Amino acid sequence: MAYTNLDVESVRNFCENIFIKRGYTKEESADITDVLLTADLYGIESHGIQRLIRYHLAIEEGSIIPDAKSDIIFRTPISAVIDAPKSMGQVVAKKGMNMAIEMAKNHGVGMVCVRGSNHYGIAGYYTKMAANADMIGISMTNTEAIAIPTYGKKAMLGTSPIAVCMPADPVDFWYDAATTVVTRGKLEVYRKKEAPLPSGWAADENGQDCSDADRVLKNIIGKLGGGIFPLGGCSEETGSHKGYGLGIIVELFTSVFSGGTTSPHVKNSGNADTSFCMWAIDYGIFGDKKEIKNRMSTLLKELRESPKADGCDRIYTHGEKELESAMQKQKTGIPANEKTISELKMIGEKLGVPFEDYINL
Numbered sequence: 001m002a003y004t005n006l007d008v009e010s011v012r013n014f015c016e017n018i019f020i021k022r023g024y025t026k027e028e029s030a031d032i033t034d035v036l037l038t039a040d041l042y043g044i045e046s047h048g049i050q051r052l053i054r055y056h057l058a059i060e061e062g063s064i065i066p067d068a069k070s071d072i073i074f075r076t077p078i079s080a081v082i083d084a085p086k087s088m089g090q091v092v093a094k095k096g097m098n099m100a101i102e103m104a105k106n107h108g109v110g111m112v113c114v115r116g117s118n119h120y121g122i123a124g125y126y127t128k129m130a131a132n133a134d135m136i137g138i139s140m141t142n143t144e145a146i147a148i149p150t151y152g153k154k155a156m157l158g159t160s161p162i163a164v165c166m167p168a169d170p171v172d173f174w175y176d177a178a179t180t181v182v183t184r185g186k187l188e189v190y191r192k193k194e195a196p197l198p199s200g201w202a203a204d205e206n207g208q209d210c211s212d213a214d215r216v217l218k219n220i221i222g223k224l225g226g227g228i229f230p231l232g233g234c235s236e237e238t239g240s241h242k243g244y245g246l247g248i249i250v251e252l253f254t255s256v257f258s259g260g261t262t263s264p265h266v267k268n269s270g271n272a273d274t275s276f277c278m279w280a281i282d283y284g285i286f287g288d289k290k291e292i293k294n295r296m297s298t299l300l301k302e303l304r305e306s307p308k309a310d311g312c313d314r315i316y317t318h319g320e321k322e323l324e325s326a327m328q329k330q331k332t333g334i335p336a337n338e339k340t341i342s343e344l345k346m347i348g349e350k351l352g353v354p355f356e357d358y359i360n361l
Helices: 008-021 026-041 049-061 089-107 125-131 184-193 212-222 240-258 289-304 320-332 336-350
Strands: 003-006 071-076 079-083 107-118 137-140 162-166 171-176 274-283 334-337
Touching: 003 008, 003 336, 008 026, 008 049, 008 336, 026 089, 026 125, 026 320, 026 334, 049 184, 049 334, 049 336, 079 089, 089 107, 089 125, 089 137, 089 274, 107 137, 107 240, 125 137, 125 162, 125 171, 125 274, 162 336, 184 212, 184 334, 240 274, 334 336
Parallel strands: 079 107
Antiparallel strands: 003 334, 071 079, 107 274, 137 162, 137 274, 162 171
């Protein structure tokens, strides 16, 4: 499938105006768009502007409401639970992380859970907010059931990403990964490309390896069986039980703590019943912050400079590839496939925001 590089600021202006047309404030529209574009800049196409169609359809059907209200239903000096029915995930997630950061400034730790919301983009975006405040950031989210348990054939857990960011020099440690082999968004990208899935990614309705992205996605949506394998694949021999266990841990910290919907009962592709959490930790509660940051920076440096395997010339630490990708794409543009561009044009036409007024192809 053909890809075209789109100017970053042109795409930003287009997307912001799409969300403004939908009824979001200028600030909210900028926040939602920034989460999407950060994913594309970091090279995470599955969570970038290709997801705009998902939000468009969710707003059309009413599972996302632009003026949705959110309420704090439980609070302590270091924790809170926000009930945010039908809210845009990015909007309430930024609110939650900002709350967590303020708690951590005052008490060393801040932990906020959200329930009843929607897809919030890349989990790592919110951890970076905490790192920018010189804190450790942690974020996780549940999703609709998309992952089968080890030796199962019915999706019971979400892709359940875990993200952690710790300030370091010269590059922050930035980890953001699903607890499944791949994300649903990656399957969507392969379906758009009409490309076969690699072996070991997903299972059919019988729990057997399946290379047909369309079949897997239709089974997930229709609750017909099958789904994505946990991190580690289909067998304990390859560590499947570890990814399976991590998925349960994410469920604990999100839906179980918040009183939200657990993944086996999330409906409608996770629209309007998703739970997530944002934590901020002032690592100064463990000692001198400068010394702690220096120790982390030294560890990462030692990892990068450790002996390379034959035929390999570089060891990365988490966050390096994303930063380098963003620097490059700011110059060359964001690559978008032809189906995503077609979707953007359709959404723009429907809302009176012509794609061609912002982006020349």
